Amino acid sequence: MRSLLAIMAAKAAxxxxxxxxxxxxxxxxxxxxxxxxxxxAKLVKNNFPGGIIVVTGTNGKTTTTKxxxxxxxxxxxxxxxxxxxxxxxxxxxxxxxESTNLSGKVEAEVALFEVDEAFxxxxxxxxxxxTIVVTNLFRDQLDRYGELDKIARSFRNLFEELPxxxxxxxxxxPLVASxxxxxxxxxxxxxxxxxxxxxxxxxxxxxADSIFDPFTQQKLHYTEKYFGHIGRYRxxxxxxxxxxxxxxxxxxxxxxxxxxxxxxxxxxxxVKLDMPGLFNVYNSIAAYAVAKVSLDLEENNIIYALNxxxxxxxxxxxxxxxxxxxxxxxxxxxxxxNQVIQTYLLKEKDRLLVFVINDNFADGRDISWLWDAAxxxxxxxxxxxxxxxxxxxxxxxxxxxxxxxxxSVEPDESKLxxxxxxxxTKRSKVFILPTYTAMLSIRSKIVSGDEKAKxxxx
Amino acid sequence: xxxxxIAHMYPERMSIYxxxxxxxxxxxxxxxxxxxxxxxxxEVGQKLPKDIDLIFIGGGQDKGQVVVAKDLKSxxxxxxxxxxxxxxxxxxxxxxxxxxxxxxxxxxxxIEGIGLFNVISKATDTRMIGNIVVQSEKFGQLVGFENHSxxxxxxxxxxxxxxxxxxxxxxxxxxxxxxxxxNALGTYxxxxxxxxxxxxxDWLIRxxxxxxxxxxxxxxxxxxxxxSARKFAAKRx
Numbered sequence: 001m002r003s004l005l006a007i008m009a010a011k012a013a014x015x016x017x018x019x020x021x022x023x024x025x026x027x028x029x030x031x032x033x034x035x036x037x038x039x040x041a042k043l044v045k046n047n048f049p050g051g052i053i054v055v056t057g058t059n060g061k062t063t064t065t066k067x068x069x070x071x072x073x074x075x076x077x078x079x080x081x082x083x084x085x086x087x088x089x090x091x092x093x094x095x096x097x098e099s100t101n102l103s104g105k106v107e108a109e110v111a112l113f114e115v116d117e118a119f120x121x122x123x124x125x126x127x128x129x130x131t132i133v134v135t136n137l138f139r140d141q142l143d144r145y146g147e148l149d150k151i152a153r154s155f156r157n158l159f160e161e162l163p164x165x166x167x168x169x170x171x172x173x174p175l176v177a178s179x180x181x182x183x184x185x186x187x188x189x190x191x192x193x194x195x196x197x198x199x200x201x202x203x204x205x206x207x208a209d210s211i212f213d214p215f216t217q218q219k220l221h222y223t224e225k226y227f228g229h230i231g232r233y234r235x236x237x238x239x240x241x242x243x244x245x246x247x248x249x250x251x252x253x254x255x256x257x258x259x260x261x262x263x264x265x266x267x268x269x270x271v272k273l274d275m276p277g278l279f280n281v282y283n284s285i286a287a288y289a290v291a292k293v294s295l296d297l298e299e300n301n302i303i304y305a306l307n308x309x310x311x312x313x314x315x316x317x318x319x320x321x322x323x324x325x326x327x328x329x330x331x332x333x334x335x336x337x338n339q340v341i342q343t344y345l346l347k348e349k350d351r352l353l354v355f356v357i358n359d360n361f362a363d364g365r366d367i368s369w370l371w372d373a374a375x376x377x378x379x380x381x382x383x384x385x386x387x388x389x390x391x392x393x394x395x396x397x398x399x400x401x402x403x404x405x406x407x408s409v410e411p412d413e414s415k416l417x418x419x420x421x422x423x424x425t426k427r428s429k430v431f432i433l434p435t436y437t438a439m440l441s442i443r444s445k446i447v448s449g450d451e452k453a454k455x456x457x458x
Numbered sequence: 459x460x461x462x463x464i465a466h467m468y469p470e471r472m473s474i475y476x477x478x479x480x481x482x483x484x485x486x487x488x489x490x491x492x493x494x495x496x497x498x499x500x501e502v503g504q505k506l507p508k509d510i511d512l513i514f515i516g517g518g519q520d521k522g523q524v525v526v527a528k529d530l531k532s533x534x535x536x537x538x539x540x541x542x543x544x545x546x547x548x549x550x551x552x553x554x555x556x557x558x559x560x561x562x563x564x565x566x567x568x569i570e571g572i573g574l575f576n577v578i579s580k581a582t583d584t585r586m587i588g589n590i591v592v593q594s595e596k597f598g599q600l601v602g603f604e605n606h607s608x609x610x611x612x613x614x615x616x617x618x619x620x621x622x623x624x625x626x627x628x629x630x631x632x633x634x635x636x637x638x639x640x641n642a643l644g645t646y647x648x649x650x651x652x653x654x655x656x657x658x659x660d661w662l663i664r665x666x667x668x669x670x671x672x673x674x675x676x677x678x679x680x681x682x683x684x685x686s687a688r689k690f691a692a693k694r695x
Binding site: 400 | 478519654684686694
């Protein structure tokens with residue numbers, strides 16, 4: 001009875017949201033939780049015959065989740081999943097309330113959720129997932145998450161509490177890999193990783209957080225470092241060493257900024273992603289591993305789905321704005337930003353570059369991380385740079401100290417859009433690198449601007 | 459002209475929080491003035507060179523601090539002699555705590571510091587997080603971002619870096635932030651600290667020049683952008 005009330009309240013709030021267009025997903029969840037504090041467990045746990053899959057980690061949650069969703073779609077498996085930005089407890093409740101009928105039943109075989117790292121223990125204790133994927137762990141919004149080691153410890157405790165959950169972990173991130181090391185009852189984690197990568201690399205990389213043996217604090221020896229602390233490593237004298245991946249991406253080859261391809265283990269079949277960057281290889285191989293071990297799908301079907309996938313909302317999305325090709329590349333921490341620089345900016349030296357840095361709550365109030373990103377690698381960039389957002393001056397200052405010249409500052413968003421227009425021409429390429437809330441508002445300005453342009457021409 | 463030598467201590471374990479920005483600010487502000495300088499990274503187990511002119515130590519996770527504390531002990535007398543002879547030093551957050559008498563952490567018990575500063579720190583249940591504005595007699599308005607659960611208190615005589623106008627500072631109670639002893643500073647301000655507070659950066663540079671046995675004056679730089687960034691930061695919630 002109580003959960004029925006909770007579902008009804010959440011559904012009513014969701015409808016009200018749609019009418020007012022406010023689009024917030026936390027409020028309906030909050031209402032439902034007020035009426036029934038166990039509502040999430042009741043709606044999710046044991047409710048999905050095909051399994052409950054949770055994706056977490058610092059970077060790549062949204063894209064990995066989207067790739068798994070595409071695989072489910074292609075396989076004809078019905079599923080529910082939460083949207084980006086609704087990855088905390090209340091967002092999940094809202095998602096569930098929306099797809100549940102009043103008797104608490106869901107017409108879907110699989111539940112697929114991306115979950116914020118800080119909410120992992122609470123959410124997973126409630127829903128008891130069949131599979132947990134951890135993409136990577138990097139310093140990220142330390143004002144919200146606290147220290148990495150604490151997050152890692154909370155994950156490890158959680159894993160031991162859920163002995164039958166399959167753990168799909170990144171073998172190339174020492175901290176993440178160590179979470180599956182020496183588990184109780186000889187339980188084995190499933191590992192994914194990358195075998196080789198010969199593409200461009202960041203020189204001024206200050207983002208390696210976990211380059212020490214998590215158990216002995218001895219420095220790890222890397223035979224290959226791809227970015228940050230991600231790579232192939234081994235410990236001293238039998239110390240912690242990279243576990244052999246069950247799913248390894250081999251022959252990784254990047255083609256411009258359009259695509260990247262690889263093969264899984266010794267397969268002759270090639271995965272050719274319609275999005276660039278080594279980080280997307282990690283996202284894909286993680287999704288591949290889940291499709292194999294949790295969904296038991298065939299290689300051909302998985303590869304077909306991966307090849308058909310495009311970038312997630314605001315993550316390397318290509319849009320058209322007043323006849324300019326605009327790439328929106330969400331940035332939120334130094335590792336992610338370095339990946340963007342590594343993938344897109346090292347070769348694109350004469351395009352318009354726009355950084356929009358907000359420090360609203362959802363972005364993280366702290367912008368110290370800008371100083372750890374490798375803007376020094378942009379040395380030699382000859383194009384124009386515009387910076388905006390609530391912390392436009394901080395961003396400009398960061399670029400000044402990196403030695404980059406020709407930077408314009410515009411904290412006002414409408415004027416920023418004008419400045420972008422003025423500093424680019426039709427058919428020119430514009431790279432916009434916004435933080436989360438800046439991404440939402442800039443994206444909507446671009447989409448509505450594009451519609452105006454279309455209307456004009458019709 | 460003799461090159462100014464900066465020691466960046468423990469960048470691998472103690473640089474979780476924009477700490478490269480501090481070293482970058484020092485080095486660029488010397489580069490822009492044509493002052494030769496070099497930065498030496500000193501990791502655990504490595505020697506601190508004898509001819510350094512400036513020491514920087516940043517913040518880290520508790521786990522890293524345990525290892526670093528041990529190593530610092532072996533360099534304790536060298537660092538103290540450096541500071542006693544007027545050598546400039548900047549320590550931020552975790553580094554600041556380790557230069558005090560001790561730090562009682564939640565997970566690793568009491569971590570011994572080297573006692574350069576007359577301060578002690580204890581882990582608390584309140585995480586002191588947010589933008590912080592400090593008024594300093596020596597440097598004027600200082601801005602940054604703090605994120606610590608360790609609360610620092612003075613024992614005996616110690617001089618704070620400034621008074622907290624917004625935020626927490628050393629601890630939730632006395633509205634004091636940081637410490638100054640001779641030319642050594644301790645602070646909780648990230649942000650990074652030095653780029654938005656160029657008066658502190660230039661003061662450290664002046665002390666470093668003096669310590670290197672040279673006596674030239676440094677010229678003023680155009681700090682318009684630095685000052686705008688500081689003004690904007692001071693207004694953020």
